[in-house]
Amino acid sequence: MDEQKLADLFRDAAHDAPPASFDANDVRKASHRASVRRRNSIAAGTAFVVVLGFGGVFAANSWTGQEGGGSPSAASGQNRDDAAQSPMTPLQAQPPTNFAGEGKSTQGDVSTPGSTGTSAGESTVQGCAGVDRELADALAVELSVSPDFAEAPALSCPPNARAAAFKIDGLTLTAIVTPEPFEAPPGTAQRETAKGQQLYVLTQGDGELKGQAKRFADALAPKF
C-alpha cells in the first residue's frame, strides 16, 4: 500500500464527521473563563504571599519584642515611656506605672506613694505569695547577689505586705514590708521604715549570715 492509498484510508476513516458540538462562541466563552480563572489564581497567589509576608514581619516583631522584654531595665524604660505618652486618665494610668513620682504605689499601701529606686520592671505581688521586685532589688544590693535569684518567702504575712527572700548556702534571708505590724516569727528583726511602714527581716536555716538580720534591717529601713 503506497502513501496515497494510506492517505485515502485515513481520510475515509475520518470522513463521516457528525455535526460539531461547539462553535466559535463556545470557544470565546471558554477562553474568557480560562483567562478569569488564571487572573483569579494569580490574585489569590499574590494575596497569599502578601499575607504570608505580613505574618512573617509580625512574627519577627513579636519575637524581637519578647527578646527585648527579657531585660528588666529595658522593660522599665519601655513602661516609663508608655506611661508618659499614655492617653489614659491619671486614675487609669496608676496601676501599671507604679514608679517614684509618677503615681501612687499599689505595693502594700495604696495610700502611700511608691518609692521604687532601682529597676522595678515587673508588677509587684502583694503578700508573701510572690516576690516584690523593689524589695528584692534592695535586698540583692545588700547581699551582693543577683536580684534574679529572689524567691517568694515560705511564710504567711498580711495580704497587703511586700516580701522577698534569698536562699544563700542553706540559709534563707526574708524581708517583709507591711503598712501595719503583724506577728512575725521569733528572731525577726523589726524596724520602722523611712515612710512609717514596718520592716521585718529574718533568717532561717544555717549559714554565714545567720544572726545578721538586724544589719540588713538597718540597711533596708531607710529605703522604704
Place this chain on the structure above:
Amino acid sequence: MDQRDEQEFAEYFVARREAVRRTAYLLCGDWHRADDFAQTAFVALHRRWRKIRDKQALDAYVRRSVVRAVIDESRRPWRREKFTDEMPEAPTTDPEIAETVATREALLKGLRRVPPRQRAVLVLRFLEGLDVTATAEALKCSEGTVKSQTARGLAALREALGDAVDDLRPAS
C-alpha cells in the same frame, strides 16, 4: 481581543474546525472526545491569538495543541474512557458499504493500538498530508525522529491490522 482580532479568529475557526476535528478523531477514535480536544486547542489559540505574530504558524500551533492534549489524556488512565469493540451502528447489508465500514473500523482499531506519539506522526503525515519537515515542526521534534516514528508507527499499525487491510507496506 479587539473586534478585528475576534473577526480574524472567527474566520480561521470556520476554515479549520473540521480539519482539526478529523485529526483529533483519528488520534483518539471518538468524536465526542475529538470535539473536546479540538475545542481545547482552539481555546488555547484564542487566548494566544494576539501573541502569535506569524499567522502562518497557526496551523502548526493548533496541531501541536491537539496532539499534546491527546497524549496528555493518554497518560491519565483514570480519566481515559473505556473503549468498546461493539459499535452502536446497525450492520449494513450492502457488501460494498460493509467492506468500507469494516476497513474503516479496522484502521481505527489498529490506530488505537499504535503508541500515541507514533499515531500522531501517522495522522499528521497521512491525514493532514504534511511532509517530514512540517510534521517535525508541528511536533517540535527533529526530522529524524519523524522518520523513525513513521516507520515504527506503520509497523505497529501493520501488526495491529493483520490481514484486515491488505498489503499494508511501510511508507518511504
